Amino acid sequence: MRSGRIELTPASERVTRRREPPSQEEPPRLLLVKLGEGTDKQRFREDLVAGRGEVVGYVPYDTVLVWGPSGSVEDAASKHGAHMADFAAEVKAPGELRRAARDAGARTRARKAAASSSSAAGGAEGAHALGLSGLQTWREPGGGDGSRRRLGADTDSPEALYGINVQIVSVLPYRSRMAIAKQWSGRLAAAVGRRSGSEACWPRLGDGQVLDEGNPRPWLQVFLCAEDMEAGLQWLLEQAETVWAEPLHRVVPVNLKAVWTLQTGGLSLDRYTYPLSSHKPFWRAGVMGNREVVGVLDTGLDVAHCYFVDDAFNPVTLRNSLMSNGTATPTWLAPEHRKVVSYNAYAGRQFYGEESVNGGHGTHVSGSVAGAIGLGDTHFAEDAGTGGAPMARISFMDIGPHVDASARIVTNSWAMSARSGIYYGYQAILFDDFMWRNPEMLHLHAASNNGASPEMGSTIPDSGLAKNVVTIGALENYPEDWREWDDTVLFRYSSSSGPKTSALHPGIGKGEWRWIQALQNTTARQLPVVRAVPEDGCRQLVGSYVGKVVLIGLNTTCNVTVKVQWAAKANATGVLFYRNGG
Structure with a gap:
């Protein structure tokens, strides 16, 4: 399994070693049962249910995850010649979460000890240096308006609470789910x-899914301070009701290139310079989004924007109708609206139309899809901001499904920002489950921003790895004679499989433009990268670093500020940090 190797033994041996017969009072637990070839699976299930056991998961091939009393499950498995094993805490979480929890706790405790013993240690490293910047953080609901925790919430507070996603056994009765929540x-x-409970580091739970009786796959969001992550994770994994735990990743917008990149393939210099001189290829073919409703999941949509406004619908009135909605997820429907037929404020009323945090990303994405300035009921003004399907309309959610608004095409220009998010996980499972129940839907996902990823050589995140979605990526598209490309910083390095080249998108520290300026000031537009001596950079560097980028390790108790100061004293042009062990 992804979390480690599990040794299976014949169920008959477990029965033989048992000292007492199965008890009716024995509490249920999770066990893995591998069925042999030719096993009558229906008969096995009947024997399992007779002993108060239930199948709650499937592991290819012919292995099931069972919830039930150990003794009765052993009897059923032994009867059918199966092998089995305990589904223990050691295999309920991926290694990257365990490492992150362990390292975050150790570094936080060391930093606090250093800060209390010496004021010369410098400022706190914050969330980014702890390796947890890609996780969601807790934000207290405010205003008494039923607002929810923001999916993209983030903070560098030393006492921020970071999220762990915990999958709970799906067949628990409601009273058991209620007990977990309480x-x-x-x-x-x-x-x-x-x-x-007044402590800043008191654990918080996001229990909405656990208390939803109709949710067949309940997940519990748990938020812990960095220094409590290791002990807290271990406690969660030891609970019998825990099936799996993984990082609760922060959602970030990923959409840099839009209409022309999608429609042209190859560009002439004339078309690139004068994009409105002719109709785009899809439009010439009559594909303009007529009678289509496209779902958009993003950070908020400004319905008063000229590309979306409808004079027959006052934006303030629409917002007030949302605010007065008494449902769990505030929603307004406007089937006759020129551009936006529904708005579902999944993130809560507090964040309706919120665009300040992400610089208008939701409006930008919606505009790329279907934005158009209206000219009467059936015409639009074609300009540089017109979307790819100007006759289509938008069903907007911040963030969730669009079936009720008759949308069958949904665009998802967001992803997870952490390296641990590059695997099939919680988000992918949700999309596959949704697509299984709604096979008429088409979900489009962004691969990533021009290959920007914290993981060298891999960019497609959790949601884009779902089995039933279409994940799309595109390179920047320029005409053959163009000479003014957008600057991209490339990082060339060697690995065990040979030389590699990856785009460098600094998410912390100085922005990408500062790196571009540093490169432009060199004759060859290149900067050598060398390792620091000593590697941790916690004292004066030995050697020459002028005109070079120095590579410094993070796995020490020395503060980042101290490392940067020593690099500056050595006249290094820049600093790249790395962490051993993930």
Whole structure:
């Protein structure tokens, strides 16, 4: 399995070693059962159910995850010649989450100890240096308006609470789910040594899915301080009801290139310079989005923007209708609206139309898809901002499905920002489950921003790895005679498989433009990268670093500020940090 190797033994051996017969009072637990070739699976299931066991998961091939009393499950498995094993805490989480939890706790405790013993240690490294910047953080609901935790919330507070996604056994009765929602926060707090709910580091739970009786796959969002991550994660994994735990990744917008990149293939210099001189290829073929509703999941949409406004619908009135909606997810429907037929404020009323955090990304994406300035009921003004399907309309969600608005095509220009998000996980499972129940839908996902990724050589995140979505990526598209390309910083390095080249998109520290300026000031537009001596950069560097980028390790108790100061004293042009062990 992804989390480690599991040794299976014949169920008959477990029965033989058992000292007492199965008890009706034995509590249920998770076990793996591998069925042999030719097993009558229906008969096995009947025997399992007779002993109060249930299948709650499937592991290819012919292996099932069972929830039930150990003794009765052993009897059913032994009867059918199966092999089995305990589904223990050690295999309930991926290695990258365990490492992140361990390292974050160790570094936070060391940083606090250094700060308390010496004021010369410099400022706190913050969330980014802890390796947790790609995780969601807790934001207290405010205003009493039913607002939800923002999917993209982030903070560099030293006492930020970082998210872990915990999958709960799906067949638990509602009273058991209620007990988890009410009790786990306090029990978890005791396990990590927290004594008062007023503490900033008191664990928080996002329990909405657990309390949803109609949710067949309940997940519990748990938020912990960095220093409590290791102990808290271990406690969560040891709970019998926990199936799996993984990082709760922060959602970030990923959409840099739009209409012409999608429609042209090859560009002439004339078309690139004068994009409105002729109709785009799809438009000439009559494909303009007529009678289509496209779903957009993003950060907020400005319905008063000229590319979306409809004079027959006052934007303020639309917002007020949303605010007065009494449903769990505030929504307004306007089937006759020129551009936006529905708005679902999944993130909560508090964030309706919110664009300040992400610089108008939701409006930008919606504009790329279907934005158009209206000229009467059936015409639009063609200009540089007109979307790829100007006759289509938008069903907007911040963030969720669009079936009720008759949307069958949905665009998702967002992803997870952490390297641990590049695998098939929670988001991919949700999309595959949704697509299984709605096979008429087409979900389009962004591969990433021009290959920007914290993981060298891999960019497609969790949501884009779902089995039933279409994930799309495109390179920047320029005409053959063009000479003014957008600047991209490339990082060339060697690995065990040979030389590699990856785009460098600094997410922390100085922005990409500062790196571009540094490169432009060199004759060859290149800068050598050398390792620091000593590698941790915690004292004066030995050697020559003038005109070079120095590579410094992060896995030490020395503060980032100290490392940068030593690099500056050595006259290094820049600093790249790395962390051993993931």
